[in-house]
Amino acid sequence: MENIEDLKAKTLEDIAKAADVKMLEDIKVAVLGKKGAITEQMKGLALLSVDEKKVVGQKLNLVKGEIEQALDNRKEELAKRELDEKLKKEIIDVTLPIRDENLGRVHPVSKIYEEVVAIFGEMGFEIADGPDIEDQFHNFNALNTPANHPARQMQDTFYIPNPESDNFDDSYVVRTQTSAVQIRTMEKKQPPIRIIAPGRTYRSDYDATHTPMFHQVEGLVVDKVTTFANLKGCLYDFVKAFFELDELPVRYRPSYFPFTEPSAEMDIGCKKSKTELKIGAGNDWLEILGCGMVHPNVLKACGINPDEYQGFAFGMGLDRLAMLKYGIPDLRTFFESDVRWLKHYGFMPLDLSSMTGGLSNTGGLTR
Amino acid sequence: MKFTLSWLKEHLDTDASVEKIAETLTQIGLEVEEVINPFDNMEGFVTAKVEEVEDHPDSDHLHVLKVNDGNQILQIVCGAPNVKKGMIGILAHVGAYIPLFGEKIKAGKIRGVESCGMMCAEDEIGVGSDHQGIIELPATSPVGLTLAEVYKADPVFDISITPNRAECLGVRGVARDLAAAGLGKLKPLNIPKPNSSFASPIKVKVEDFGACPVYTGRYIRGVNNKAETPKWMKDRLTAIGLRSISPLVDVTNYINYDMARPLHVFDADKLKGDICVRMAKDGEEFVSLEEKKYLLDNQSLGICDDEGIQCLGGVMGGNSKGCSADTVNVFLESALFNPVCIARTGRKFQIDSDSRYRYERWVDPNSNVLGSDYATNLILQICGGEASEIEIAGAENYKPVTTYIRPERLKNFIGIEVSVAKIVEILQRLGFETKEEGDKIWAITPTWRGDIEGEHDLVEEVVRMIGLDNVPAESMPKAYFPEQTLKPEQRRVVTIRHELAARGMLETVTWSFTDSKLAKDFRKGKEPVLLCNPITAEMDEMRPSVLINLLQGLKSNIARGYQDVCLFECGPEFFGRKPGEQRLVAAGIRSGYINKKHWLKEERAFDVFDVKADAMAVIAAANGPAESAKISTDAPEYYHPGRSGVLRLGANVIAYFGEIHPAILKKFGIKQRVCAFEVLVDNIPLPRNSKDKAKKKLELSLLQPVDKDMAFIVDRKIKADDVIAAAKNADRNYIAEVRVFDVYEGENLPEDKKSIALTLRFQPREATFSDQDIETLMMKVEQAEKAKCNAVLRDA
Secondary structure, three states: OOOHHHHHHHHHHHHHHOOOHHHHHHHHHHHHOOOOHHHHHHHHHHHOOHHHHHHHHHHHHHHHHHHHHHHHHHHHHHHHHHHHHHHHOOOOOOOOOOOOOOOOEEOHHHHHHHHHHHHHHHOOOEEOOOOOEEOHHHHOHHHOOOOOOHHHHOOOOEEEOOOOOOOHHHOEEEOOOOHHHHHHHHHHOOOOEEEEEEEEEEOOOOEOOEOOEEEEEEEEEEEOOOOHHHHHHHHHHHHHHHHOOOOOOEEEEEEEEOOEEEEEEEEEEEEEOOOOEEEOOOOEEEEEEEEEEEOHHHHHHOOOOOOOOEEEEEEEEHHHHHHHHHOOOOHHHHHOOOHHHHHHHOEOOOOOOEOOOEOOOOOOOOO | OEEEHHHHHHHEEOOOOHHHHHHHHHHOOOEEEEEEOOOOOOOOEEEEEEEEEEEOOOOOOOEEEEEEOOOOEEEEEEOOOOOOOOOEEEEEOOOOEEOOOOEEOOOEEEOOEEEOOEEOOHHHHOOOOOOOOOOOEOOOOOOOOOHHHHOOOOOEEEEEOOOOOHHHHOHHHHHHHHHHOOOOEEOOOOOOOOOEEEOOOOOEEEOOOOOOOEEEEEEEEOOOOOOOOOHHHHHHHHHOOOOOOOHHHHHHHHHHHHHOOOOEEEEOOOOOOOEEEEEOOOOOEEEEOOOOEEEOOOOOEEEEEOOEEEEEOOOEEEOOOOOOOOOOOEEEEEEEOOHHHHHHHHHHHOOOOHHHHHHOOOOOOOOHHHHHHHHHHHHHHHHOOEEEOOEEEEOOOOOOOEEEEOHHHHHHHHOOOOOHHHHHHHHHHOOOEEEEEOOEEEEEOOOOOOOOOOHHHHHHHHHHHHOHHHOOOOOOOOOOOOOOOOOHHHHHHHHHHHHHHHOOOEEOOOOOEEOHHHHHHHOOOOOOEEOOOOOOHHHOEEOOOOHHHHHHHHHHHHHOOOOOEEEEEEEEEEOOOOOOOEEEEEEEEEEOEEEOOOOOOOOEEOOHHHHHHHHHHHHHHOOOOHHHOEEEOOOOOOEEEEEEEEEEEOOEEEEEEEEEOHHHHHHHOOOOOEEEEEEEHHHOOOOOOOOOOOOOOOOOOOOOOEEEEEEEEEEOOOOHHHHHHHHHHHOOOOEEEEEEEEEEOOOOOOOOEEEEEEEEEEOOOOOOOOHHHHHHHHHHHHHHHHHHHOOEEOOO
16 A cells, blocks of 8 residues: 555645646546545555554545645636636726716706705795796786886886787786796785795896896795895895805895885995905905885785785896806806806706705716 | 086085995995096006206207106106206106097107106196196105095096986985985075066966976076086086086086986077977977987877977977077976876887986976076076076976884884884985874975885885894794795706706706797797897797707807707797796707717717607606607607607607708708707696605516517518507516517518517516416417517518
8 A cells, every 4th residue: 555645745746736727637536536546545444454444544534635625725726827817818908088978967057046946945935937928917017117117117128919909018028027926926825925936037138247038036925024134134044055155244235126115235245356256255245136025016916915914025146146156257158058168067967956965066077 | 327526515514535425325225336536547647756857959948857756767858838856746657648638658759859758737637727837746745646646536426326216316316315324414405596587478388287297487588608617517517427518508417417307498589489388299290409300199298389399398309499509598498297208208219318317207396496496597607698587387386295104113024123213313314394193203205205105115214224234134934834845847847957967968048039030940830929129130039949049059069169969958938929828848959979989889879769768768757657658750840750759648749859850950050960859848747746655566576587589570661669569468467578679671571571679578477487388478479469560470
C-alpha cells in the first residue's frame, strides 16, 4: 500500500500545479474516482483488523477531506482567474456619454402658480377660475367702474363684438384683470369667502415691460371680521414665504382702485444696482402688488350687505413674481417658446412646491 | 403731474427738505415717480480757480489761463473781459454739453494756442442770463464742486395722481394734502376781485345745463399779447415740460396746473355774436386747434358763436377763434362740464388734453368765478387792458356730499383706534367741515373733492393721513379650515403639466391671441372670435386651437437652428364669443428627432406613436380611462388624413393626435414633419368622489404565465385595434395581455393583405396549463380573429 502521507503530498502538489479545471477533474478521478488511489485504499480497509481499521480509516477520511478541500479551493481559484481574464477583455470607456434623456421643463409661470397656491392654500384660500372673455358687467361695472369711469382708461381693453347687440357697452372684453372672478365667486357663494383667482389677463400694451397678455393672481376675503390689519398680515406672510426670506421689509402706499377703499400698493425692500436686483433689505423699494378693502359698491353689486360683511382684495402679476424670484430679466421672453429659454428658466418635472416640503428646489440634475 | 419746489412753496409754508416732501407724498398716496434736479444731468462742470492769466500771443482780447480744478491744471483760452488771477469760476471740461450752444466742448487750438475746456458764463449753463463775463464765485468757494453742489436748482417733482384725486392735478391740491399730513401750513388763497368797468358785449347762453351746469365769460379789452410772460411763470411752465406760447395761453395753462382749473381764451374780435353752449348736431363740423376736422354727433357739447362750433366744450379749442400775438380783445371762458359727457366725447374722438383729463375726473364745481378772477388778474397784470363784469349762465351752487365716520368703524374695519380729536383734525386740514354727533363725526365735503361718497371714503382719508405703515399687521386667523385648496379639475392640470414635462416636453405659454390668417384652418367649423381692437394684425383672433401658436413657436426655434422641438401648453381655446365659450386644452407638438445620431442608439424621428402616447399619458394623468377610449380616424382637417386619430369616450372627443397636414405646415413655412396632440381636458370625466379610496384587491397568481406568438393575415383596411380586441375578448379570463410585435405588408402576401403578429400571454388561474389547454386557448383566438376580423392564421 502506498504511503498515505506520500500520496497526500503528491496529490496536493498536483492540485496546486493544475492549470485548468480539466486537469483538476483528472486528478480527482485518479485519487477519488472509483478506481482512484484513495478509493482503492478504502476498499483495502476490509482486510484489516478492527483496531487497525479504525486508525487507518480515520486517517484516510482525513486525507480525503483535505484533498477534496484543496480541489474545491483550486477550482474556485481557477474559476476566478478565468473570470478575471474574461473581464479584462470586456473593458469599456465609461467616460463615453450616456443616451439622450429627453427631460422636459415646467414653465416658470406654472411653477409660480404652484408656489402661490401652496402658500395661500396654507392660509385657507381656495382657487377660483373664470372665463378669459368677460362681459363688461363682471370686468368693470360690478367692480365699481361704470362706463365713463376714468379708471377704464387706465387699462387698455381688448373688445370683442357682441353679435346680439350694436351697443358698445354690450360688447365683450378680454378680461383686463382677474378681479372679474371675484364677482363670479360672490355671485355663487355667500361669505365667508377666501379665494385666490390666478389666470391670464389682457391689456393692449406691448413694450419692454408690458405684454398684451400676462398672468395675475387675485385674492378675495369676505367675512364679518377681516380688517385692513389682516390684509397687511396676510400679504406680509405671503411675500415672506414666497421669497423664502427671514427678513423682508415692506411698506404700503395709499393708492386707488375703483373696487377697493382704502386702496394701497405694497412695496418690498430691495437693493438695486445697474446690473442686479436683490430682494430683501436695502435702500430701495419695489412695487409688488395692489390691494385694499373691498369697496361697499362691489359687495352690493353681488348682493352682499356691506354693513354686515367686509374684507379685502389684492392682485399681483405671476410673471412679475417669477421675474423677481428667479431673476428672469425680460417679460416678453416668457411667451416666445424659445427652447433655450424654456430649458434654462423652466423647472424640473419633479420639482414640486408645497409648504410642507418647501417651495423651490434649485438642486438636482439638469438634463 | 409735475411741479417745482418753488411752485409748491407758493401754496405751502414749509421748511421740509426735498427728500422729506418726496417721502411724504408717496406715503399719502401721491406717488413720486421721480424728483429731477436739473443739474443732475449736467456732467463735466466743476468749480475751478484761475491761477495764472497771460495775454494770448496772437490776440489783443484773448487770455491764456492756467486753471486748477482740484485735480489738475488745465490751459484754457478765454475771452472774457472780467477774467483775473485768483478768481473762482465754473469750468466746463472737454466733453461737457453746453445747452446754450447745443454742443459739447472740444479740445483744440484757438489761434494756435491749446485750450482744454471753457470758463462758463451764467447763460451758458442756464443758471442766469448774464453773458457779459464769466461767472465769479465767492473767493472762499472750494474748487472741484459740481454744479448741483453750487447752485440750488428748483427741483421738479413728478408724481402720479390716481383718478380719484383730481384736485391734486393742481399744485394747490398737493400742497393741501401735504399740509394735512403735517408738512407745513397751507397758505391762504388771495385772489382779489378784478376791477370791472363795463358789461361784457358778448353774452353767454347755455341750452343744456345737464352737460354744462355753469358757464362764465369775461371780456378783457385792450390787452397786449406780445408782452413777455413773466420769467417765474415761464420757468415753472418750462420746468414741467410745457412750452411758453403767449401770455394769454400761458396764464390759462398755468392756472390749469396751479389750481386744476381749466380755462379757455377766445380772440373776442374773431367771435361773431354771443356765446351759446349747446349739443352739436349730428354731422356738424368742428376744426380743432391742431387743424383736424371732426364730424360731431348730438352727444358732443359745442361752445358756439353765430358761425358754429368754436370749441369742443372742455375737451379742445378750435383753430379759427383762438388768440394770436395780435389779439387785443379777449373773451375768457371759465365753465363747468359734465364729466360723463367730456369722457364720452374725448373717447369717441380720441382727443387727449389737459382740460379733458381734469374735467372727466373732477373740477371744483364752485371754482368757475374764482378761476376767472385769478386769470383776469394775471392777464391784466401781464398784458394790461380792462376787464368787463363777469357773465354767468347757470348757477355756481353745487352742494357737496355730507357724510359721517365712526371711530368704531375705523377700529373694526381697519384695525386701529384713532381718537375723535385726531379724526376731526385730519378732516379739517383736508378741508372738510365737521360736526360731532353721538358716535358719528359728520363731515361736509369740500367742493374740490369729487371722490367722497360715504363713510368708507372718510375712513380712507383718515388712514391715509395716519399712514398705512402705522396699521399693525395681523396674520389671517387659522381657525378657518379650508376645503381642499385645488379642486380635482384644477389639480389634474398640475399633474398633466408635470407628466408632459417628465415625458420630455418643454412647457410653454403663448398668447391667447393668434393670427386669423393662420387660424382659419383650425376653427373646426366655428365662427372666428375676432378682437375689435387687436394690438397687431398677427394677434387679432382668440385662438381656436393652441396648436397654431405652438407651430409658430416651432418655426421660430427652427429659424434659430433648433430643429428637434417638443413643446406643450395647457391653456384655453375659444369656440365662441360669449364668456365661458372656451375650453381647457393640453396640446403639444413634437418635431425632429427623438434620438439624434448617437454612439449607442439608432437615429429616430418623432412619429405619430409618440404623440399618441402623449395623449394617452395626459388622459391617464387626468385620471381618465385612457385604455377604454375608442380610436377613430376622423381628426380635424389640419391633421394628416391618413396619419391621425381621435380618442373618444362615448360621444365625447377627448383627444386628437397625428401628423399635421403638410398643406398647413406649408402655410406656416415649416419644412419638417410635425406630430401633434390636443387633449380636451374638460371632456375627461372627473373620477367620482368615492369616499372609499381603497384600491381594488390585488390578485397575484403563483402559476407562471405562458407566452405564445400567433400571426394573422387580414385585409389592409382592418385596424390593429380590432385585431387586438378580438384576441383579448377570445377569453377574458385566461388571456392577460396581447402585444403586437410585427406588422408586415408586401412580398409573399397578397396585394390587399397584411400580417399582424401577436404575442399572447396566457395566465393560468387554477392549475398549470396542459398542452391541451394552451391549444384550446389558441384555437379560441384563431376563431375569434376569423369571426371579428376575417383573419387567417399565417403559417409559421
